[in-house]
Structures are given as structure tokens and as C-alpha cells.
Amino acid sequence: MRITNKSLLHCNLPKLSSLSSIRDIVLNSKKNVSNVELDIVDKSTAQNLLKDVDKMKNKKLLVSKKRKLEIKPPWIDFNAKYNINYDSPKRAQFQKTSEFFNNAKVEFEWGVASFKSIPSEIVKTNFKEREINDHIPINSTKRFPGKTKIPFKLINGLPEITFLGRSNAGKSSILNNLVTQLGRQRLTEEARMSSRPGFTKTLNCFNIGNKFRLVDTPGYGFGSRINQGGLTMEYIENREELVRCYVLIPGDQGFTNLDMQIIHYLRDIGKPFEIIFTKMDKVKNPETLQKEIDRSGIMDFPSLPKLLFTNSSISKSCPKRYGISDLRYTILECCNLLSN
Numbered sequence: 001m002r003i004t005n006k007s008l009l010h011c012n013l014p015k016l017s018s019l020s021s022i023r024d025i026v027l028n029s030k031k032n033v034s035n036v037e038l039d040i041v042d043k044s045t046a047q048n049l050l051k052d053v054d055k056m057k058n059k060k061l062l063v064s065k066k067r068k069l070e071i072k073p074p075w076i077d078f079n080a081k082y083n084i085n086y087d088s089p090k091r092a093q094f095q096k097t098s099e100f101f102n103n104a105k106v107e108f109e110w111g112v113a114s115f116k117s118i119p120s121e122i123v124k125t126n127f128k129e130r131e132i133n134d135h136i137p138i139n140s141t142k143r144f145p146g147k148t149k150i151p152f153k154l155i156n157g158l159p160e161i162t163f164l165g166r167s168n169a170g171k172s173s174i175l176n177n178l179v180t181q182l183g184r185q186r187l188t189e190e191a192r193m194s195s196r197p198g199f200t201k202t203l204n205c206f207n208i209g210n211k212f213r214l215v216d217t218p219g220y221g222f223g224s225r226i227n228q229g230g231l232t233m234e235y236i237e238n239r240e241e242l243v244r245c246y247v248l249i250p251g252d253q254g255f256t257n258l259d260m261q262i263i264h265y266l267r268d269i270g271k272p273f274e275i276i277f278t279k280m281d282k283v284k285n286p287e288t289l290q291k292e293i294d295r296s297g298i299m300d301f302p303s304l305p306k307l308l309f310t311n312s313s314i315s316k317s318c319p320k321r322y323g324i325s326d327l328r329y330t331i332l333e334c335c336n337l338l339s340n
């Protein structure tokens with residue numbers, strides 16, 4: 001029997017005699033499948049086959065419609081364009097990254113209003129005081145008392161990553177964005193976010209899969225108090241566990257003088273840092289931002305910070321959370337979690 005149904009017109013498949021093999025080809029084919037020549041004796045089997053093919057065609061039509069409808073923001077290639085000096089991550093590395101973040105347990109560990117209240121800093125201060133008061137030589141075993149009231153897991157020296165930026169720059173949101181599964185529309189609210197500038201008032205630490213810590217900081221500038229800025233600066237200057245800072249710049253606003261001061265400061269003290277442009281969904285004219293970047297001079301820094309372009313909110317013009325896979329990748333990379 002020769003199938004000449006409409007859905008099978010325009011086909012170019014080889015002549016086949018087995019129903020299961022043709023069904024397989026139809027269902028697995030990536031190309032548009034039609035025009036099947038087949039020797040089938042029984043009419044109902046032929047009709048079933050036609051139904052399968054129709055279903056498949058409808059499915060394909062839907063997929064291609066969806067593909068056509070996907071709107072990509074005009075800055076979509078910025079992550080590749082501005083980080084040309086870095087090797088772009090391989091597919092397997094991206095996979096490893098998303099597996100890690102999708103499965104990692106996120107645990108809030110501490111929130112402090114003063115640097116000395118960070119659990120491991122309390123322990124360090126105690127040791128230093130004992131050394132001075134009891135004149136204990138540096139290599140003495142007495143230097144490390146066997147017990148401390150602070151749980152060991154809080155003083156285990158995991159690497160720390162921090163987010164810096166002016167009030168309302170999107171620091172708490174980016175932290176939530178990182179630990180929210182890709183594809184989900186709403187962010188998990190591990191760190192509290194608010195449209196009120198100066199909302200985060202303490203250093204807040206989250207343990208990620210017991211491999212590293214993300215530290216949310218109070219913003220500087222409008223809405224923040226001077227002591228909040230002081231707390232963040234003390235943390236950057238003194239925290240031994242801090243391996244990388246991310247300076248957040250709202251993409252729709254560009255750099256302020258204060259942002260540039262922080263960036264120059266990090267460069268001068270040699271703290272590794274990268275720059276994240278947030279709220280990219282709000283950027284109406286990406287060229288203005290490009291000019292801002294050129295004018296800032298950061299592309300000429302010898303340390304060549306990476307520039308990452310992200311959005312934590314989605315909208316019609318920005319239907320996905322872009323840039324977050326690149327950010328996740330750089331975090332695992334700087335914590336040495338991508339080797340093997």
C-alpha cells in the first residue's frame with residue numbers, strides 16, 4: 001500500500017517495509033519528515049502511522065513557532081564580546097556548573113554588624129589575645145586550645161566571594177539569582193531583597209554546598225549609613241578567606257564616582273575583582289552603556305577584570321535570566337572547583 005496522505009507529501013524517505021522502523025525515523029528525525037513509501041498490508045496500521053506523523057508534525061510546528069518567538073535582548077553577545085581575553089567555558093564545564101548550583105544546599109550561616117563578630121574572626125582574635133597575654137610562642141601546641149564554643153563548620157576556612165555595590169544595585173538579588181535553578185521564573189529568596197535602598201544592613205553569609213561562601217554586603221552611597229560602608233571596607237581589607245569581589249553596577253545607570261573609587265581601591269590593593277552589570281533588562285540603549293565602559297578605562301586595567309552582564313528580573317523583552325551561567329562558572333573557577 002502506498003501512503004499518499006497530505007501530511008506525507010513532500011517526503012524523501014527511503015522505501016521501507018517495516019512499520020516500527022519508519023515510526024522510529026519519523027519520531028526521531030530532526031528534519032521535516034514526509035513522503036513515505038511503505039508496503040503495508042493492513043489499513044489500520046497505516047492509519048496509526050499517519051496519526052503518529054501528524055502528531056510529530058504538530059509538535060515540530062510548535063517548537064519552531066516557539067523558536068521564532070524567542071526575543072533576544074540586544075546585549076546578548078556582550079558577555080562574549082567583553083571577555084574575549086578569557087577562554088570561553090566548554091559545554092561540559094557549563095554542565096558541571098549548573099549541576100553544582102542546582103544541587104548545592106544553601107545555608108544561611110551568619111549575619112554580623114561588625115567585622116569582629118564573624119565567627120572565625122572571634123576565634124582568630126582569641127588566639128591573638130592568648131598569644132599576647134600568655135606569651136605563648138608561635139610554634140607552641142598550647143596556641144590552639146582544644147575546644148571552642150564556635151562550631152567547627154563555621155571556622156573551616158572555605159573560600160568566600162562577596163558582592164559589592166551601591167545601595168539598590170541588585171547585590172541580594174544576584175545572590176538569589178545564582179542559587180535559583182535555571183528556567184525558574186521567580187528567584188528563591190535566600191537573601192532579602194527590597195526596592196528600598198540601604199535594605200541590607202549587615203554582612204550576611206551563605207554556605208553553598210559546603211564548598212564556598214557567598215557574602216552579601218550592605219550597599220554604599222544613597223540610603224546606606226557610613227558605618228555600613230565601613231563594615232564592608234573592613235571585611236575587604238582584612239578577611240583572609242575572601243578570594244574574589246564582584247562589583248555590581250546597574251547597567252541602566254552606569255558608574256558613579258563611588259563605584260570608580262571602589263574599583264580603583266580594589267585594583268590598588270591587589271584584591272581580585274570582576275564587574276557585574278545588573279538590571280540589564282532595563283537597558284534601553286546598550287550603546288550608552290558601551291560608551292560608559294570605554295570612558296571608565298576599566299578595559300585598560302592590567303588585571304583585566306571580567307565584565308558580566310546579567311538580569312535578575314525577567315520581562316517580555318528579556319525572557320530569561322541571562323549571564324548567570326557565566327557568573328556561576330567564574331565563581332567555581334576562582335574557588336578551584338572546576339578541575340577534575
Ligand SMILES: Nc1nc2c(ncn2[C@@H]2O[C@H](COP(=O)(O)OP(=O)(O)OP(=O)(O)O)[C@@H](O)[C@H]2O)c(=O)[nH]1
Pocket residue numbers: 165166167168169170171172173174192193194195196197198199200201217218219220278279280281282310311312313
Ligand atoms: N528590573 C530589574 N530589577 C532588579 C534586578 N535586580 C534587582 N532588581 C530590583 O532592584 C531592587 C534592589 O534589589 P536588591 O537586590 O535588594 O539590591 P541590593 O543591592 O541588595 O540593595 P541594598 O541591600 O539596599 O544595598 C529590588 O526591587 C529588586 O527587585 C534586575 O536584574 N532587573
Ligand SMILES: [Mg+2]
Pocket residue numbers: 171172173192193194199200216217
Ligand atoms: Mg541587599
